[in-house]
Amino acid sequence: MWEYTDAVRDHFLNPRNVGVLKDANAVGEVGSLACGDALKLYLKIENSRIVDASFQTFGCASAIASSSVLTDMVKGMSVEDALAVSNKDIAKALGGLPKEKMHCSVMGQEALEAAIRSWRGEPPVPHAHEGRLVCKCFGVTEEQIVKVIQENALVSVEEITNFTKAGGGCGECLEDMGEILKNVLAGGVSGKSAVGAKPVLIPDLRKSKTEAAPALSNVQRMQRVMRVLDEIIRPRLQQDGGDIELVDIDGKEVSVALRGMCTSCPSSRLTIEGFVQQTLRDQVEQDLAVREVSQ
Amino acid sequence: MSGAIRYFDNNATTRVAPEVLEAMLPFLQDQYGNASSMYRFAGRSQSALSKAREQVAALLGTSPEEIIFTSCGTESDSTAIYSALNARPEKKHFITTRVEHPAVLAIGQHLEKQGYAVSYLSVDGKGRVSLDEFAKLLNKETALVSMMFANNETGNIFPVAEAGALCRERGVPFHVDAVQAVGKIPIDLSMLPIDYLAVSGHKLHAPKGVGALYVRRGAPFRPFLRGGHQERGRRAGTEAVPNIVALGTACELAGRHIQEENTRVRALRDSLQSGLMASIADAVINGDQNNRLPNTVNISFKYVEGEAILLMLDQFGICASSGSACTSGSLEPSHVLRAMGVPFTYAHGSLRFSLSRYNTQEEVDFVVEHLPEIISRLREISPYCGFSDDAGESDVCPVSR
Numbered sequence: 052m053w054e055y056t057d058a059v060r061d062h063f064l065n066p067r068n069v070g071v072l073k074d075a076n077a078v079g080e081v082g083s084l085a086c087g088d089a090l091k092l093y094l095k096i097e098n099s100r101i102v103d104a105s106f107q108t109f110g111c112a113s114a115i116a117s118s119s120v121l122t123d124m125v126k127g128m129s130v131e132d133a134l135a136v137s138n139k140d141i142a143k144a145l146g147g148l149p150k151e152k153m154h155c156s157v158m159g160q161e162a163l164e165a166a167i168r169s170w171r172g173e174p175p176v177p178h179a180h181e182g183r184l185v186c187k188c189f190g191v192t193e194e195q196i197v198k199v200i201q202e203n204a205l206v207s208v209e210e211i212t213n214f215t216k217a218g219g220g221c222g223e224c225l226e227d228m229g230e231i232l233k234n235v236l237a238g239g240v241s242g243k244s245a246v247g248a249k250p251v252l253i254p255d256l257r258k259s260k261t262e263a264a265p266a267l268s269n270v271q272r273m274q275r276v277m278r279v280l281d282e283i284i285r286p287r288l289q290q291d292g293g294d295i296e297l298v299d300i301d302g303k304e305v306s307v308a309l310r311g312m313c314t315s316c317p318s319s320r321l322t323i324e325g326f327v328q329q330t331l332r333d334q335v336e337q338d339l340a341v342r343e344v345s346q
Numbered sequence: 347m348s349g350a351i352r353y354f355d356n357n358a359t360t361r362v363a364p365e366v367l368e369a370m371l372p373f374l375q376d377q378y379g380n381a382s383s384m385y386r387f388a389g390r391s392q393s394a395l396s397k398a399r400e401q402v403a404a405l406l407g408t409s410p411e412e413i414i415f416t417s418c419g420t421e422s423d424s425t426a427i428y429s430a431l432n433a434r435p436e437k438k439h440f441i442t443t444r445v446e447h448p449a450v451l452a453i454g455q456h457l458e459k460q461g462y463a464v465s466y467l468s469v470d471g472k473g474r475v476s477l478d479e480f481a482k483l484l485n486k487e488t489a490l491v492s493m494m495f496a497n498n499e500t501g502n503i504f505p506v507a508e509a510g511a512l513c514r515e516r517g518v519p520f521h522v523d524a525v526q527a528v529g530k531i532p533i534d535l536s537m538l539p540i541d542y543l544a545v546s547g548h549k550l551h552a553p554k555g556v557g558a559l560y561v562r563r564g565a566p567f568r569p570f571l572r573g574g575h576q577e578r579g580r581r582a583g584t585e586a587v588p589n590i591v592a593l594g595t596a597c598e599l600a601g602r603h604i605q606e607e608n609t610r611v612r613a614l615r616d617s618l619q620s621g622l623m624a625s626i627a628d629a630v631i632n633g634d635q636n637n638r639l640p641n642t643v644n645i646s647f648k649y650v651e652g653e654a655i656l657l658m659l660d661q662f663g664i665c666a667s668s669g670s671a672c673t674s675g676s677l678e679p680s681h682v683l684r685a686m687g688v689p690f691t692y693a694h695g696s697l698r699f700s701l702s703r704y705n706t707q708e709e710v711d712f713v714v715e716h717l718p719e720i721i722s723r724l725r726e727i728s729p730y731c732g733f734s735d736d737a738g739e740s741d742v743c744p745v746s747r
C-alpha cells in the first residue's frame with residue numbers, strides 16, 4: 052500500500068478538469084497503454100497565456116492526481132511560466148509523492164512540454180527523438196535521464212528508475228544508467244568536460260539528430276504498431292468477419308492473436324505473414340517480425 | 347462509506363479462525379515449555395506438537411512422520427528444492443513453470459546463475475500447461491521438477507497427478523507448491539506421485555509465520571537449517587509451538603469445511619463473477635474457468651489501471667488485489683498474466699478477488715453494486731476510452747451497461 056498524501060487522495064478521488072477540451076489548441080500526449088500509464092493534456096492558449104486546461108489519464112492514483120493538479124496549476128499561466136514548471140513543482144503541489152511514484156510527476160511535466168511544443172508547431176515527442184535511447188523497455192533517452200538527475204539532484208540509479216522508470220523492466224540498461232549518473236555527477240554534461248569523465252553525452256546527442264532514420268524507441272514502436280493495427284489492419288480483417296488482437300511487443304517481435312473468422316481460416320498463416328507483417332513493415336519498421344500466438 | 351471491511355484477498359492472507367486463536371493462546375500464556383525439555387510441563391508442548399503433526403497429515407492424506415514444520419511457505423519451497431538438488435549435485439537441470447510464485451521462480455533464476463539449465467514450462471492463454479510439452483522437457487539430466495498445485499493469481503489448478511506420474515516414470519523427484527491449494531480443494535497424498543509438498547499456515551486461517559513441508563518417506567533430503575535435533579534433525583530451531591498448534595487446528599478445520607469451500611464459497615465466487623460480468627462491459631476472465639480454485643476469480647477491465655481501481659474499492663472498505671504494474675512492486679504487470687499472453691490493454695487492469703468461508707452474499711452484492719460505478723468513473727478519465735486517437739471521438743466511452 053502506498054503512502055499517499057491527502058492532496059493526492061483528493062485529486063485522485065475528485066479529479067479536476069477531466070476530459071477532452073473541445074477548443075484546445077495545444078495537446079500533449081505521453082506514455083502508453085503498454086507502459087501502464089499515459090496522459091493526454093489539453094490546453095487552450097490565447098495571447099501566449101493558458102486560459103483553460105484539461106486531461107485524460109490512464110494510470111494509477113498518483114498519475115491521475117499529478118495530471119489533475121497540473122491542470123489546476125497551469126490555468127492562467129503564461130506559456131513562458133508553464134515551460135518553467137518542473138516535475139518537482141508538480142510533486143510539491145501534491146504534498147509530495149512516494150519516491151517510487153515520482154515518474155508520474157515527470158510524465159506531467161513532459162506532457163506539458165509536449166503540449167506547448169505542439170502549439171508552437173514543433174515535433175510532439177521531443178524526448179524520444181533526441182538523444183541516445185538508454186532504456187529500451189520504457190523508451191527513455193539519455194537526455195531525459197540527464198534532465199531528471201540535474202533537476203532533482205538524484206544520486207543513485209534506483210532514484211533514476213523512480214523518476215523515469217528506466218531500468219525497471221529487464222534491467223539491461225542499469226549499467227548504462229550508472230555511467231550516465233557518474234558523468235553527470237562529475238559535471239560531464241554541463242559542457243565543462245570534467246577530467247576523467249567520458250565525454251559521450253553531447254557528441255551522441257548531435258550524432259543521432261543527423262542520422263537519416265532514427266531508431267524507434269519501444270514506446271514509439273508500440274504506439275505506431277497499435278495505430279497501424281487499429282487503422283489499417285483491423286478494419287480490413289473485420290470486412291471478412293475476422294479480427295486481430297495485439298498480444299505483446301518484444302523488441303522487434305510483434306505477437307498477435309487472430310480472432311473471429313480468422314481463427315478457423317486455413318490461410319491464417321498467409322494472413323499473418325503476408326498482410327499483417329507486410330503492412331507493419333511498410334508502415335512502421337522494415338525489420339519487424341510478426342508471430343501468431345494461439346489463445 | 348461505513349467502516350466495515352469486506353475482505354476479498356484471501357489468496358494474499360487470511361484471518362485467523364477464532365477456533366485457531368483459542369487453541370494457540372495457552373501456548374502463548376502459561377504453557378510456554380520448550381518441547382525438547384525433560385519435565386512434564388514441557389511434555390505438554392511436546393504432545394501438542396504431535397497432535398498438530400497428525401492434524402496436518404490427516405488433511406493431506408499422509409503420515410505424521412512425513413511432515414516437517416517450517417516458518418512459512420517460502421521456507422518449505424526452498425527447503426524442498428535445495429534438498430533435492432543437493433542430494434544429486436551431478437544433475438544440473440531444473441524444470442518449473444513460468445507462472446510459479448516468486449518463492450520458486452526466484453530460485454530458478456538463482457540456479458541459472460549457478461550454472462543450472464532451467465526450463466520454464468509455458469502456459470496457454472488460459473494459463474494451462476501442456477503435459478506433452480512437459481514430457482519433452484524431462485531428460486536424463488533433470489534433477490527436480492517443481493510445479494504449483496494451484497496458481498495464486500488465477501486460481502488455475504495444475505495437472506500435478508499427471509506430471510508427477512511422468513516424473514516417477516523417469517525417476518525424477520517432484521516438488522509441488524500447494525500453498526494455495528491446501529484447504530481449498532481435497533488433496534490426498536496417498537494417491538499422488540508427489541515427493542515434496544509445501545504448505546503455508548496464513549493462507550488457511552492460521553497466523554503468519556508457520557508452514558509445513560511434506561517429504562515423502564525415502565525422498566532425498568538435506569536440512570536447510572542445521573543445529574539442534576528438532577524435527578528429527580530435519581529442521582533445527584526451537585519449535586514455534588503456538589504457531590504449530592495453530593496450523594494443526596487450522597488444518598483440521600479446513601478438512602471440516604472443504605465441502606463448504608467447494609459448494610457455498612464456490613457459489614459466492616460464481617455469483618460475484620457473473621454479477622460483475624453482467625454489469626461491466628469490456629471485461630474478461632483470466633484463467634481456466636473449468637479448472638480453478640473455488641474461491642478465486644481474476645478479471646481484467648480494459649482501459650483502466652488496477653491500482654486506481656483498488657484505491658477506489660478501498661474507499662468502500664473492499665479489499666482485493668491486482669496484477670497491474672503499479673501494484674506488483676516492479677514496473678511491469680504480473681508475470682503470470684504476461685506468461686498467459688494477456689494483452690497489455692487488459693493486463694494493467696486486472697483484479698483478483700479471492701474469497702473464504704467468512705464471506706457472505708451481502709458482501710458479494712456490495713461489490714457488484716459498487717465496482718461498475720468505479721470502473722465507469724475511471725474510464726471517463728482514461729484517454730483510451732473509445733480507443734481512438736481522435737480527440738473528438740474519445741467521449742464515446744464503453745462504460746458499464
Ligand SMILES: Cc1ncc(COP(=O)(O)O)c(C=O)c1O
Pocket residue numbers: 357358418419420421447449494496497498523525526546547548557
Ligand atoms: C503459490 C504460493 N507459494 C508460496 C507462497 C509463499 O508463502 P509464504 O507467504 O508463507 O512464505 C505464496 C504466498 O503468497 C503462494 O501464493
Ligand code: FES
Pocket residue numbers: 185186187188189217218219220221222223224225
Ligand atoms: S532496457 Fe531499461 S529496463 Fe529494459
